[in-house]
Amino acid sequence: MGDFFFGITEWLRETWLLDAAFWMQETAISKVLVENFWGVPFAQVAHIISIAVAFGATLMLTLRVNGKVATNLTIQQVEARYVRWIWWTLVAIVISGLLMLFAEPVRNMINSIFWAKMLALLAMVIVSLMFQRSVLAQANAAGPGWTASGGTKAISWIVIILWCLTMAGGRWIAYSPV
């Protein structure tokens, strides 16, 4: 496994990403973050808190779809509460993530684990969008008594697993051989 990721990192080093990372390193925002000791830690704190709010909202929606919480509320009410929090905090996740990326572009861009994390993030966003829309459509069609099928419940947990994989990728970036 380690050799596989190391091989991809070696390949990344030969691509245009290296020049892009060098360019990012020279930008004003990168210099500000590098020259201020607390720049990166503050961006990371914002990143983690945003992830926590989005993940907490996702977990509550998942539990509702599985009939474990808020059973007095309809799916429409539960989605109205949590979905916008998920997507607005995802904006904060992207902004704080971009700050971290600009602070250490070579360490991130020439890093196979970083791109594995981006793939997990992309999969999580796509599956989440499809899941949320599908659940709402099913609930609208079936009315207040709607209960999720086994497949819908399984997808709700796949969203949680994709969130966990994305978070795991985030932590392992620091331990990837660059």
Place this chain on the structure above:
Amino acid sequence: MASYYPEPENIWQSIEYSSLGTSIAESLWAFPTLETIHVIALVTVFGTIAVMDLRMLGVASTNTPITQMSKDTLPWTWAGFILAAITGSLLFVSKASSYMINPYFLWKLGLLATAGLNMLYFHFVTYKTVDQWDSAAVVPSGVKMAAVISLVLWIGVVFCGRAIGFTLGIYY
């Protein structure tokens, strides 16, 4: 087998040089794996606490009674907290003497203890009158205060947790 570690001079070094501590420190995968589980657990704790605190502030979920919200979130908060405590303890064991000299680690422990006291006060004092404001969109200021204190303390816990990672080697 010969030990490559010096004779411990205090309890923290004894913990760090224990077979558990050195196994985690020497392993290529143990520390990052424990950190990963620690982060997922902490995110679960903060995420579910935020859901509850936002309800207490009347910012979100005002159609859900506070007792119901507490019942929905608390098991996950506790599960996440226990997992974070176990993984955090194992991370601590691997570098105990470095952590014990780090002010951000000590602040993190202090903030966690204060968050615990805030929760205890809320559940055993403020919560006694929950029947009067359980379903109210606007709750008493004491409830809002508990939510604000909780959010501030947990943001502080996250900050200290990250600060530890950036300052672990600079204190002697």
